[in-house]
Amino acid sequence: MSDExxxxxxxxxxxxxxxxxxxxxxxxxxxxxxGMEGIGQVSRGDCRxxxxxxxxxxxxxxxxxxxxWLNLGSKTEVDALYEAWGSSGAQIVATPESKPxxxxxxxxxxxxxxxxxxxxxxxxxxxxxxxxxxxxxxRDDARAKS
Numbered sequence: 001m002s003d004e005x006x007x008x009x010x011x012x013x014x015x016x017x018x019x020x021x022x023x024x025x026x027x028x029x030x031x032x033x034x035g036m037e038g039i040g041q042v043s044r045g046d047c048r049x050x051x052x053x054x055x056x057x058x059x060x061x062x063x064x065x066x067x068x069w070l071n072l073g074s075k076t077e078v079d080a081l082y083e084a085w086g087s088s089g090a091q092i093v094a095t096p097e098s099k100p101x102x103x104x105x106x107x108x109x110x111x112x113x114x115x116x117x118x119x120x121x122x123x124x125x126x127x128x129x130x131x132x133x134x135x136x137x138x139r140d141d142a143r144a145k146s
């Protein structure tokens with residue numbers, strides 16, 4: 001058995017699979033792979049997302065909005081995706097900004113309030129990883145106590 005996992009595929013709660021898939025396709029540049037109601041899939045490159053409605057999730061089980069973090073390769077890529085999504089009608093709720101926690105990020109939402117936080121972790125570019133503490137000893141202690 002391999003120690004490696006494939007990329008995770010998040011399940012996003014939506015009110016209408018087809019309507020959500022069209023938004024992901026038109027505004028966020030995803031490809032609508034399959035599904036009209038119940039469950040559907042959109043993808044872009046190696047990123048796959050399942051879209052599920054109330055009936056698929058068990059009737060009456062309401063899904064709360066979720067947050068998906070998309071890790072890009074540079075600040076330039078983050079800024080370029082922000083421009084592309086903004087010009088295609090995506091709902092942008094926060095513009096690109098380099099945050100104190102050393103992520104350059106922006107946030108968009110889908111039609112159901114699910115958030116996509118697009119980021120680049122630039123801490124590795126900074127001296128001493130920008131002061132990020134080496135917490136390996138604390139993590140080992142936590143493992144030992146569990």
